[in-house]
Amino acid sequence: MGTDTAVIRRAIAGDEQALHALWRQHAPHIDAVVRRLAGDPDLAADIAQDVWIQIFRALPTYRGDSQFGTWAHRIAVNRTLNALRRTRRLARVEAEIDEEALLVEPDGERSLLLASIQEAAEKLAPGARTVFVLHDVEGYTHEEIARELGITPGGSKSQLFKARAKLRRLLAHLLDAPQPATDQRHVAPAY
């Protein structure tokens, strides 16, 4: 979604109406990425406020090389990861990735019929969730994720595959297509 350059110019000049217009247009997406990365809604709300202030502080540096939404989105991801680091969640996450331990939270996998991928992602450990959201939702490459999180691309891949495996189990009711009658004769592999 494009943003009128005149609006951006007015916003850079400090016009409240223009700043408000930018927030109104982009808040649903920006706040959504913060929510996905943070997991915890209360924490997400705190971070989102900070993200928006940071976006507006950085506005004079926006040169129009990319869409405003993409530029703001990048700031939102960086700022959220920094905030998570400050709350020590991500520091723990990075240690987990290095140690290849505690990859997913042990709770809640049984009897839950999760309505959405977001709900299911909240069941992942912070490290696995961060990598999954950045790669599969936000479209980051493993190299970019590795740079952001200070891990190796291989570590990022490993986390992603484990996250997907867990999500596949959590969302089985959404992902399993109705089976043809002939398939029922086969014995499912023991995963």
Added chain:
Amino acid sequence: MSHLPTERFAALADDTPTSAERLHLAECAACRRECEAHVRLRALAAGEWARIAPPLTSWSAIADQLRSEGIVTTPAGRGGAVLRAAARWGMRAAAAALLVAGGAAAGRWSAGAAPLPGVLPGEGRAVAAADGAEPAVAGELALDAADLAGRAGDSLTMFAGATTFGSSAEALAALAAAERQYQSAVAFLVQQDSSARLAESGPAAYRMRLAALDEVTAAAREALYEAPHDPLINRYYLATVGAREATLRQLNTSLPVGTEINRF
């Protein structure tokens, strides 16, 4: 070839299968289903990007901060600006009233007097003025309350005389706005003033404050049993709980790296 390992299915959502894997998938419906499920998961995740949700932020909170940082140089609309300025003055006056009432109650508390002797919102200043004569006994908080009462006297008079409300909803909205300002002011003062001293004293001082706040919370909760609908007691209780949370967060940040408290 045996069935593919679980994580290989996850990888195959992006990767191309090897020739051996391709042969196996052609023959094994179960593995094929797993692969297809992962491809669907991948598509579901990609579609998540476009999913939006109600904003986590409110423009008024963001705008306040932008104004305070000088990022907003042209407030939205002239008429709006005048109205907002008027509203801000109203909120400031209301916040001052609440601050004085809260300070007076805290002063009475620290002086050993009953903290909330059925004080009505408009009586805060009178109580503070009455107690202002005994700062040495009541301590810092009472002194602050008396001092604030003296300084805020004119504002309070102006606030009491000039503000009228057309409806309960209007009054409640003003009260809520004033309350938010009051909470921010208290948080600011805690951060700028006493917390600096607490930080120097280390985590023990935060723990002591938490213990004291717990006592205040318990007393306010008991008062709520007696008068569950009393707005002042309700707000006093909520302010105390808020201060407890803030102190807990401060305690968390003052602990050595790697140490974290989950409950107190």
